[in-house]
Amino acid sequence: MANLQHIRRRIKSVKNIQKITNAMDMIARSRFNAAREALLSNLPYVAKTKEIMRRVMGQMRGREYEHPFIMTRDDLRANVERAEGKFLFIVIASDKGLAGSFSSNVFKEAHDTIEYDGTGDSTSMDDDGDDENFHKKNFDALKGVKPAPSRTQKQQRQMSATGSAAKAASHRGGGGTSGGGESREYHDANYIDGVELITVGRKATTHFKQRGYNVIKSYHGISERPDYKYAKEITDLVMERFASGEIIDVTLIYTQFKSAISCVPDDVTLLPIITDDYVKSSANLKEEYIYEPDVVSLLDKFMPRRIATRIYGAMLHSAASELSSRMNAMSNATDNAQELVGRLNLFYNKVRQAGITNEINEIVGGANALE
Amino acid sequence: MATILLEVATPDKGEVYAKEINMLITRSICGELGILPKHARLLTELIPHAMRIKEGVGETQLFVSGGFMEVTPEKITILADSAELPDDIDVERAKAAYKRAEDRLAKKNPEIDIDRAEAALARAKARLLVKGVHMG
The missing domain is CATH 2.60.15.10 (F0F1 ATP synthase delta/epsilon subunit, N-terminal)
Structure with a gap:
């Protein structure tokens, strides 16, 4: 027979947990409102920057124009063929856990993006008419680069990836220790050399450090309330490394906040900027811009701002997503705790009743025996 | 029009x-x-x-x-x-920012980012001008 005291203790601990999850839910809720507010007031700025960028790039297209951050897809292909640079990924996740699958979704997207070899379906949302989701397109372009003795980083990564994928598959088939669950394996070892990471959020840092990735910079304590100044810092770092040729591709991975119940991880290529993708806008633009003082110095100033804006926007998206995920997770946990308490109470009463019945039986039995 | x-x-x-x-x-x-x-x-x-x-x-x-x-x-x-x-400009804050930036520039400390201090000074000056406050 179950011990009454045990059950009582259990009920109490579940109730305590419920109190905690309920409190976390409310905290997340109030912070979420602030985060959503911040996101909403940032949106017009982002949209306008994008618009201007699009118009300017539409004009740039097809022009002989030298700027280290802007190139055509052919340039990119040529560049990747000879360049030694690494790929940089900026991953934005959360500082704290207890937000459902928020962090693991971001990591999944990040691994998918890092390992994307131009074959499988990209998980990025290319269908929303956003012509700045270059990542897939760039990879598709790079696929065509012929394998030369001095293979490019990306191709090396592809080659070794397929090799070890086969190995891993056979290994799993033989051992059968992995349990055949849903979990997929990441072939981190093949990518570590060619990849650098900047992480925002403690969870992201630990996740990727554990896997041996080269995390060149990480930001903690700002995931819930991002500050423009960090976005600027990241931008400066990224631009500097890109300009010096240490990195040849910058991709941002974050969670896009669509609504309180739908947050989708997304990847976006920040650099280089490929003019081929701005074809649409150039068609209806005949007039030329007047640039003051001149195109190059203006773009030198405008590009960092555009990138910082994107990073900041992504941070805000991520913050709102994190808090809404936590809100959902915590309110679910509270509901579950409520249900559990109900079940335990029922069980407690049953056990108690059984005990009483038992005692009565004993007394009746004893009395009968005396007669 | x-x-x-x-x-x-x-x-x-x-x-x-x-x-x-x-x-x-x-x-x-x-x-x-x-x-x-x-x-x-x-x-x-x-x-x-x-x-x-x-x-x-x-x-x-x-x-x-x-x-x-x-x-x-x-x-x-x-x-x-x-x-x-x-109406949204905080005059006191702008004045304080102005003084801070001016002090920084006056010190000529090599560790101080001159560009940043000058930008801060220009911002404070412009803010104060809107409110009709003239500083030096």
């Missing part, structure tokens, strides 16, 4: 200003600019200053702390780090 749409957006506060106006007088890094409706396409960088917005007979001022301006015949878009209407 012909009008042109002016939109001012900042990263933190969204759209600060969105109105049909008659004329905008602003200062870019190349000098002062007056923009009337049907202006040619233009892209330029602004310095921290108070823009003058003319609509009808009235004129309002709007402080911008630098940023970019895109002009098309129908619309002026300004992307500013921050933008404030005169």
Whole structure:
């Protein structure tokens, strides 16, 4: 027979947990409102920057124009063929856990993006008419680069990836220790050399450090309330490394906040900027811009701002997503705790009743025996 | 009278200003600019200053702390780090910022980022000018 005291203790601990999850839910809720507010007031700025960028790039297209951050897809292909640079990924996740699958979704997207070899379906949302989701397109372009003795980083990564994928598959088939669950394996070892990471959020840092990735910079304590100044810092770092040729591709991975119940991880290529993708806008633009003082110095100033804006926007998206995920997770946990308490109470009463019945039986039995 | 749409957006506060106006007088890094409706396409960088917005007979001022301006015949878009209407400007804070920046510049300490201090000084000066406070 179950011990009454045990059950009582259990009920109490579940109730305590419920109190905690309920409190976390409310905290997340109030912070979420602030985060959503911040996101909403940032949106017009982002949209306008994008618009201007699009118009300017539409004009740039097809022009002989030298700027280290802007190139055509052919340039990119040529560049990747000879360049030694690494790929940089900026991953934005959360500082704290207890937000459902928020962090693991971001990591999944990040691994998918890092390992994307131009074959499988990209998980990025290319269908929303956003012509700045270059990542897939760039990879598709790079696929065509012929394998030369001095293979490019990306191709090396592809080659070794397929090799070890086969190995891993056979290994799993033989051992059968992995349990055949849903979990997929990441072939981190093949990518570590060619990849650098900047992480925002403690969870992201630990996740990727554990896997041996080269995390060149990480930001903690700002995931819930991002500050423009960090976005600027990241931008400066990224631009500097890109300009010096240490990195040849910058991709941002974050969670896009669509609504309180739908947050989708997304990847976006920040650099280089490929003019081929701005074809649409150039068609209806005949007039030329007047640039003051001149195109190059203006773009030198405008590009960092555009990138910082994107990073900041992504941070805000991520913050709102994190808090809404936590809100959902915590309110679910509270509901579950409520249900559990109900079940335990029922069980407690049953056990108690059984005990009483038992005692009565004993007394009746004893009395009968005396007669 | 012909009008042109002016939109001012900042990263933190969204759209600060969105109105049909008659004329905008602003200062870019190349000098002062007056923009009337049907202006040619233009892209330029602004310095921290108070823009003058003319609509009808009235004129309002709007402080911008630098940023970019895109002009098309129908619309002026300004992307500013921050933008404030005169009523929103905190004079005391601006004064304090002014003093701080001035002190920094006066010290000539090599560790101090001169560009940043000068930018801060320019911002504070422009903010104070909107409020009609003149400093040295």
